[in-house]
Amino acid sequence: MNCSALRIIHVFPTFAIGGQQMRLASLARGLGSDFRHVVVGLDGDLGALAAFDGVEIEAKTFALRKGRGLFPENIVRLRRLLGDSGADLLCTYNFGAIEAAIANRFGxxxxxxxxxxxxxPDEAFGRQKRRRVWLRRLALRRATTAVASLGLEQAALEVWRLPRARVKRAPAGVDVKRFAAASRARRAGSPVVIGAVGALRREKNFARLIEAFSAIGGEADARLVIHGEGPERARLEALIRGRGLAGRAFLPGATPAPEDAYAAMDVFALSSDTEQTPLSVMEAMAAGLPVMATDAGDIREMVSEENRPYILPLHDGEAYKAALMTLIRDETLRRNIGAANARRARARFPVEAMVDGFRKIYLDAVVEARR
Structure with missing residues (x-):
């Protein structure tokens, strides 16, 4: 252990498996022994620790009182937690950790x-709650805010009115080599696999994908596999049964080896109502897959030019179904788009660039605080 390492305490609304947690796993590996990490899940869930295999990380269980509004007892407890942590840097994640940001201002x-x-889902489609806007504006004014997309950058500057110098576009990246190395060998005559990876939450709207797949009916030999876990599982299972898709659509749960999941796919599908720069899209691109997605966040800009016709209007179910059918039927098209996405992923999303970018953001914040 490097005793002079910079110590970071990461406060998450939940430390269940998700994109932010997977990004931290990649960062922790890349940052190495010069950084030490403590993670806190404010709902007591530490399920994402399984993704930190081989990474030295300390986890703390902590459960906040939940309800509408802020609770002074939460602020007091979080202030004590931060003060006792011995950390050099606090990292908070999304609005669900805003009480930790407030505690730090007073602590x-x-x-x-x-x-x-x-x-x-409650803030999708630009519906930001006034109370949350004001809390972000007050709690984050002296913090560095790392935003994942152009839309969030605009919100931080124009809605939350944070100082321009303190808003940074967060670098994005994945282990491109890891996902490119996964072998994909299609057997002649085997079904085309439409795949997705993501938490089964309402804003991911996997019901949209299931409905589009159901509408294809028997027009194509295809299978749908959605990897993930979450509160929407029962509803999605009922939808699969109700549409008569048993044996053609599957919910195998969260995967500990996403590279293997992508290797078994022919098309990656995303059906979210709200996104920014999805980790799963980067991973699918690195794996050489065509991406069919709703036009949310920065997805259109992320994918290759060849892929952009398959980034579809959010509420156009017919276009979504037609794009899915086109990709199922045309293997050459899938292969060409996948190759273009793999080239773009190598150029745009190497994990090394993400690690270097976050290292600078973290060190700059610590240096400024010590002045």
Whole structure:
């Protein structure tokens, strides 16, 4: 252990498996022994620790009182947690960790980087709650805010009115080599696999994908596999049964090896109502897959030019179904788009660039706080 390492305490609304948690796993590996990490899940869920195999990380169980509004007892407890942590830097994640940001303003005043990666269903389609706007504006004014997309950058500057110098576009990246190395060998005559990877939450709207797949009916020999876990599982299972898709659509749960999941796919599908720069899209691109997705966040800009016709209007179910059918039927098209996406992923999303970018953001925040 490097005793002089910079110590970061990461406060998440939940430390269940998700994009932010997987990004931290990649970052922790890339940052190496010069950084030490403590993670806190404010709902007590530490399920994502399984993704930190081989990474030295400390986890703390902590459960906040939940309800509408802020609770002074939460602020007091979080202030004590931060003060006792011995950390050099506080990292908070999304609005669900805003009470930790407030506690830091009244407490130890650690160097602070706040990560904003997107909105839940209650703030989708630009419906930001006034109370949340004001709390972000007040709690984050002295923090560095790392935003995941152009839309979030605009929100941070124009809606939350944070200082321009304190808003940073968060670098995005994945282990491109890891996902490119996964072998994909299609057997002649085997079904085309439409795949998705993501938490089964309402804003991911996997019901949209299931309905589109159901509408294809028996027109194509295809299978649908959605990897993930979450509160929408029962509803999605009922939808699969109700549409008569048993044996053609599957919910195998969260996967510990996403590279293997992508290797078994022919098309990657995303059906979210709200996104920013989805980790799963980068991974699918690195794996050489065509991406069919709703036009949310920065997805259109992320994918290759060849792929952009398959980034579809959010509420156009007919276009979504037609695009799915086109990709199922045309293997050459899938292969050409996948190759273009793999080239773009190598150029745009190497994990090394993400690690270097976040290292600078973190170190700059600590240096400024020590002045």
């Amino acid at each position: 130890p005043r650690l160097a602070h980087v706040h990560h904003e990666d997107g909105f839940g």
